[in-house]
Amino acid sequence: MDTKKRMEQLRTMFERVVDPLGYKFSPDEEIVEFLLEQEVMLEKENGSPYCPCQGLTGERDHDMKLVCPCIPFHREHYDAMKRCWCGLYVHKDVKDPDSLIQIPLKEFLESRNKE
Amino acid sequence: MDTQKIIDDARSMLRKVAEPLGIRSEAEDNNKDNSQETKELSLNDTEKGQDKSGNVVILYGLSTCPWCKKARNFFMEKDVTLDYIEYDKADEDTRKSIEEECSSHMEKLAFPVAIYGDDVVVGYDPKKYADLIKR
Structure with missing residues (x-):
């Protein structure tokens, strides 16, 4: 299937999944286009549209948690960042995605344990 | 007086005249080009080198990750030696060692990872x- 067409299909499908979770596509259209294109490539190579910013190990338990949108598997961590790890999705109230940083998991867990 | 000294003196004299006029000598331009080329080669070959403090920034990334490219560009613009390795393009042994290194930091292969x-x-x-490269 044509890459552009598949990108549009994924966009429509993913929008329906992330909307009830309180997320939307990033307003940074350039990064969204790039990431969706990478996901189509990953789908062609590995069978599923995996997160382009997290590594696959080949272990099913690990990799299935990285199929986009992977928000449900990392909900608390992503909510703390107001974005998913790769930045394809942001919280619905986010207007400036550049203001959001990637918080390492270790840092997130430590701050959560302090609370 | 040897030839090299004559050339060096002449260059120094020319620099003194040219600098106030905002002119840079061709030799300096060539040197700058060469240093950029060397930096590129070192990155492409992912060879380990050393910076002034004796350290190398090791950057693990993914070929599909835009943030890894941004991280790479950040370090390329700084005066540090960069060893950039793409996890998804690496051989099995390198992948295993990156996995072990990441799990030792309680991380789950979320990229980019910069080590200094x-x-x-x-x-x-x-x-x-x-802050990392300032230390």
Whole structure:
């Protein structure tokens, strides 16, 4: 299937999944286009549209948690960042995605344990 | 007086005249081009080198990750030696060692990962990167 067409299909499908979770596509259209294109490539190579910013190990338990949108598997961590790890999705109230940083998991867990 | 000294003196004299006029000599331009070329080669070959403090920034990334490219660009613009390795393009042994290194930092292969000496920065964060190479 044509890459552009598949990108549009994924966009429509993913929008329906992330909307009830309180997320939307990033307003940074350039990064969204790039990431969706990478996901189509990953789908062609590995069978599923995996997160382009997290590594696959080949272990099913690990990799299935990285199929986009992977928000449900990392909900608390992503909510703390107001974005998913790769930045394809942001919280619905986010207007400036550049203001959001990637918080390492270790840092997130430590701050959560302090609370 | 040897030939090299004559050339050096002439260059120095020319520089003194040219600098106030905002002119740079061709030799300096060539040197600059060469240093950029060397930096590129070192990055492409992922060869380990050393910077002034004796350390190398090791950057693990993915070929599909835009933040890894941004991180790479950040370090390329700084005066540090960069060893950039793409996890998804690496051989089996390298992948295993990256997995072990990441799990030792309680991380689950979330890229980019920048390592400088004993310090590690996970995720794209220019502020943390600047602090990292300042240490």
